Amino acid sequence: MGDAVTAGFAAVPDALVALAGRLRAVAGEVWALRERVAAVDVAASRPLAPATFEVLRARLRDAVETLDRAERTGVDLADRLTESARAYAEVDTTAATRLQELVPAGPAPPPPPAASVRVAEPPFVLPEAFHGPVTIRPMGRGSGIARITSVVSGAAGAAGAAAPPDGSPTPDGEEIVARAKRWADLRLGYSMTGLHDGYRTDCSGLVSMAWGLPPPGLTTVTLPEVSHPIGKDDLRPGDILLDTAPGAAGHTLIFAGWADAAHTRYHAYEESASKGAHHDTIPYPYWSGHGTFRPYRLGT
Structure with a gap:
C-alpha cells in the first residue's frame, strides 16, 4: 500500500525536468533561426531602391532582436x-518518507462506530458573550498562525484586526517598501530553496519578509490566507500584485506607488529569476503574457 501511495511522487519533478528540456530545445531552434536571419545576405537586395533596401534591413534587425528576446x-x-x-523533488521525498512511516503494515483497521447522541442530551447553545484570545490556523502549505482578539455576541461576532504571528504590530506601507528595498539594494539572487535571514529568496519570500510573516515565508498559493483582494484604485504602497498559480507559474511583487497620473504604470519591488531582487517600473497589472494579476492587501 505504501508503494501505491508514493508511486506518483516523482511524476511532478520528472515532468518539470522534461518540460525544461523541451523548452531548451525550442530555445536552441529559435537561436538557430536567429542566426539564419542575421546571416541573410542583405547585399543581394542592393538592386532594390535605396528606401526599400533600408526598410528591409531595419526589419531584419527587428527580427534578430525579437528572436534574441524569445531565446532568452x-x-x-x-x-x-x-x-x-x-x-x-526535495518536498516530495520528505512527504513520501513520512507517508511510508504512517501507512500501517497490516490490513487497514475497521472504521470506528458512529457516535451516538443521547436523546435526553440538551443541544449546544452558543454563550451570550465570550471575551478572550482566539487562535486561527490558516490551511495550506507554509501557513502561519495568526492570533486575533475577538468579542462574540450571540450568533454574530466582531473580530479585531489581524496581527503578525509574533505579536508585533502590522507594518505600514512605508515600512513594507523599505524592507523590500533592502533586498533590492543587496541584489539578492532568486532561489526557491535558498534563504536570507530565514526567508526564501523568491518572489513570495520577498513579500513574506516585507509583510513580517513567519519565515521561510508563504507561497503565491497561500498568501491570500493572510490578505484580501482590493480594487486597482485602492492600491497603496505596501500592497501586492499577485498571480496565485502554483509553483514557478505563480508570481507576486510589492506595489511601491504609481508612476503616472493615468495609473497605467507603477513602481514595484520583486524577486525574479532573471534579475533577482530589484526595483522596476511595470505596466499595470503586469507584463503581458505572464498570467492574471490582482491587487491584495495584508490583513484578512
Whole structure:
C-alpha cells in the first residue's frame, strides 16, 4: 500500500525536468533561426531602391532582436522549471518518507462506530458573550498562525484586526517598501530553496519578509490566507500584485506607488529569476503574457 501511495511522487519533478528540456530545445531552434536571419545576405537586395533596401534591413534587425528576446525568455523559463523540479523533488521525498512511516503494515483497521447522541442530551447553545484570545490556523502549505482578539455576541461576532504571528504590530506601507528595498539594494539572487535571514529568496519570500510573516515565508498559493483582494484604485504602497498559480507559474511583487497620473504604470519591488531582487517600473497589472494579476492587501 505504501508503494501505491508514493508511486506518483516523482511524476511532478520528472515532468518539470522534461518540460525544461523541451523548452531548451525550442530555445536552441529559435537561436538557430536567429542566426539564419542575421546571416541573410542583405547585399543581394542592393538592386532594390535605396528606401526599400533600408526598410528591409531595419526589419531584419527587428527580427534578430525579437528572436534574441524569445531565446532568452525560453532559457530563463527552462531554468525556473528546473529549479522548481528540484524544490518539488526535495518536498516530495520528505512527504513520501513520512507517508511510508504512517501507512500501517497490516490490513487497514475497521472504521470506528458512529457516535451516538443521547436523546435526553440538551443541544449546544452558543454563550451570550465570550471575551478572550482566539487562535486561527490558516490551511495550506507554509501557513502561519495568526492570533486575533475577538468579542462574540450571540450568533454574530466582531473580530479585531489581524496581527503578525509574533505579536508585533502590522507594518505600514512605508515600512513594507523599505524592507523590500533592502533586498533590492543587496541584489539578492532568486532561489526557491535558498534563504536570507530565514526567508526564501523568491518572489513570495520577498513579500513574506516585507509583510513580517513567519519565515521561510508563504507561497503565491497561500498568501491570500493572510490578505484580501482590493480594487486597482485602492492600491497603496505596501500592497501586492499577485498571480496565485502554483509553483514557478505563480508570481507576486510589492506595489511601491504609481508612476503616472493615468495609473497605467507603477513602481514595484520583486524577486525574479532573471534579475533577482530589484526595483522596476511595470505596466499595470503586469507584463503581458505572464498570467492574471490582482491587487491584495495584508490583513484578512
